[in-house]
Amino acid sequence: MGVATAPSVPASDSERTGPGRTHWQRVARETADDLATDAVAREQAGKAPFDEVSRLREAGLLTLLVPHEFGGGGADWPTAYAVVREIAAADGAIGQLLACHYFLSWSTRLFAKAARAAEVERRTAAEGWCWGGGLGPQELPLTLTRKAGGYVLDGRQSYATGILVADRLAVRAERADTGQPFAVVVDAARLGVRIDDDADTFGQRLAAGGNVEFDAVPVAAQDVLGSLSADEDVLSPRAALSAPVGRLLSVQLLLGMTEGVLAEARDYSRAGHHAPRHPDWPVGSPQDPQVLTTYGELTVLARSAAALADQALTAVHGGLARGAGLTFEEYAEVSALVAIAEAAASRAAQESTARALDVIGARSVSSRLGFDRFWRNARAHTLYEPVTHRLRDVGDYFLNGAHPPFVLPVRP
The missing domain is CATH 1.20.140.10 (Butyryl-CoA Dehydrogenase, subunit A, domain 3)
Incomplete structure (x- = not known):
């Protein structure tokens, strides 16, 4: 193994549209300073972080990675990483919440078709969605069963970040007939979705983590974004x-x-x-x-x-x-x-x-x-x-x- 010689880096900030990295780092620092003022009291209170999410939303940080033409900040990943690090220094749990949101909302670009990914990102920006969930494997997988016009989702995810405050959930589910894993997007308010906060962790208490149960939740075909298979014949x-x-x-x-x-x-x-x-x-x-x-x-x-x-x-x-x-x-x-x-x-x-x-x-x-x-x-x-x-x-x-x-x- 040598040291990676990464392929050429994408366009610099001067070639991008929307605010540059300096702007977002300043916004992140100001937001982190705001979070730091009452970090101890908020952590000890342990309430679901609706107020903290509002602070992130008002600062424009929730839509940081959404392309500028779709109504977002148009920033790149190095900028997003810097923002997460700045927020985590003030409040690790809110840093995790934001990191999860970035990863899940951005993942549609890799797993969904371009038109569907663009639609999701436009709505994320327009409606200020906060994303939660998780795409990592778990011992008891969620199950997708094909039904007329789409699928139904069943099962329980034992811990997922951000779900107590999320507008959209991105989860991993296996097809009941093939066992192949897929990334699935679900409206957190949809009938059959039950979220509870009994995770009771001793740390990262404000990451809005909890358990979520899906009971025959209808899923449209377009909301099954793409395969999460590790098979190199399937995975690009x-x-x-x-x-x-x-x-x-x-x-x-x-x-x-x-x-x-x-x-x-x-x-x-x-x-x-x-x-x-x-x-x-x-x-x-x-x-x-x-x-x-x-x-x-x-x-x-x-x-x-x-x-x-x-x-x-x-x-x-x-x-x-x-x-x-x-x-x-x-x-x-x-x-x-x-x-x-x-x-x-x-x-x-x-x-x-x-x-x-x-x-x-x-x-x-x-x-x-x-x-x-x-x-x-x-x-x-x-x-x-x-x-x-x-x-x-x-x-x-x-x-x-x-x-x-x-x-x-x-x-x-």
Whole structure:
């Protein structure tokens, strides 16, 4: 395995229509600052994030990836990744909610026919839809049964991001007659869709996750977007790219959490909020050699993970630019780079969110400060996306040249 030489990058911001990346990064920063002001109180209240979604909608962030000619922001994936990372630094759960929305709403471009994808994106922009659900495999798959004029959808998805606030659900379902998996879009308000919030997770509580049950829900043929089969005879390299695109959202989410906890811990240390431990250097003091070493180690972890994420982003962006010309060999290299970035980001997030508590000391147990939310959010996310699988894929690719499997993220 070499370092991916990604295909040429698409048009720069100056060649695109609509606001540029600088505009959206400023909007994301302002929205993140707004979310940060009451992040602890909102997380502890644990209410469904309708207000937070309204903030994202009003800022124009929900339609960021929708083409400008369809009424959206016309931004590219590098911009969307930067936005997710900025939001996640302030509120990891809302970062996940936004990441899931981006991935699911954009996926219609890869799995649906062009005319249908355009129609969906126009309506997403016009009606301000928020998307939720998930396209990753689950132990008990949803079932699509053919009926006159379309299909019916049955089954239960045990956890899905965003469904408590979603206008549209994108889910994975298997054809009852063939067992082939498909991406399916469902109106969340449709008769037969039952959503509950009994997931009761200890982290990412504001990601609007919950369980959804489908009881003979009618599905029009046009709402069965396309196959999610991992068979290379069915799956094109371009469609396969949806997996690393979605997984790189997870990377940005973890990097955001890492940067967020380090920034808050640094501010706390600088402000002199610490308790006596050593006559010369109190706990958390900017002069404590142990504190300096810890911050140094965590900064190296965060910066290393960010550098690997940048390499993966270049590869993903280049792969998207290749479109139908992308080969499976190129896809495999892109996928491996994203897996490497996932492993580094997972380690950085888990170590930073845990060790930041040690730097702050015993006062970090205060629920009023809310430092625990970073650890809980990062740990909840990494439990759904185990890094062990990604390391195995990278090792198999490096040693044996095996293509990383087509695995869509469970929680993008």
